[in-house]
Amino acid sequence: MALKSTIFKIDLQIADMDRGYYADHALTIARHPSETDERMMARVLAFALFAADDLSFGNGLSTNDEPDLWRRDLTGEVLLWVDVGQPDEKLIRKACHRAQQVVVLTFGRVANVWWAQNRNALERLPKLRVLHLEAEHVEALAALVERTLRLQCTVQDGHIWLGHAQETVELAVQEWKAWA
Structure with missing residues (x-):
């Protein structure tokens, strides 16, 4: 019998002073049995960094046809494609043909x-x-x-603070490649 995804409920408050974006999001995240807590939280961070009213989670690990996160307009055109981890270079090229902008958020030691x-x-x-x-x-x-x-995310001058009432983590995301 196949293992089922674990469901997480996250109330995410975002104050992104760099983008001028302030909103609360009620997220329901399905963590695939093969997904680690690290990868799931990297997806949450990616959501916070690119949050918009039309940003949604894709099927992620279960398919290569959808990213971890994406923004689509009303016609279905992909405005933003966000993958977390170390996707195959061919999949990234395919995403660049389908979307106006593509982001890969890598993490961990193997990313180098x-x-x-x-x-x-x-x-x-x-x-x-x-x-x-x-x-x-x-x-x-x-x-x-x-x-x-219940998480709060604050972004200011490129610094990120993500946490809850008991603990907050200060992060710095490195940009390895910028959009041209």
Whole structure:
């Protein structure tokens, strides 16, 4: 019998002073049995960094046809495609053909190896932005995980604070590649 996804309920308050975005989001996140707490929290962080009223979670790990997060307009055109982790370079190229903008948020220690192997090919994609979250930051985010969370995210001058009433994690996301 196949294992089922674990459901997490997250009330996320975002104060992004860099973008002038302030909103509350009630998120229901299905964590695939093979997904780690680190990856799930990286998805939550990606949601906070690119939050908009029309940003939604894709099917993620269960399919290569959808990203972890995306924004689509009313016609179905993909405005923003966000993948978390170290996706295959061919999938990133495909995403760049489908979307106006593509973001890859890498994390952890293996991301450096992935970037070294794919950098030359990815540098040529003008629609692509690559961000990196250090291993210790994503591990600290994973320590916050509970089935029901009330999180606050503040972004100011490129610094990010994400946490709840008992603990807050200060993060810095590195930009490995900017949009052209």
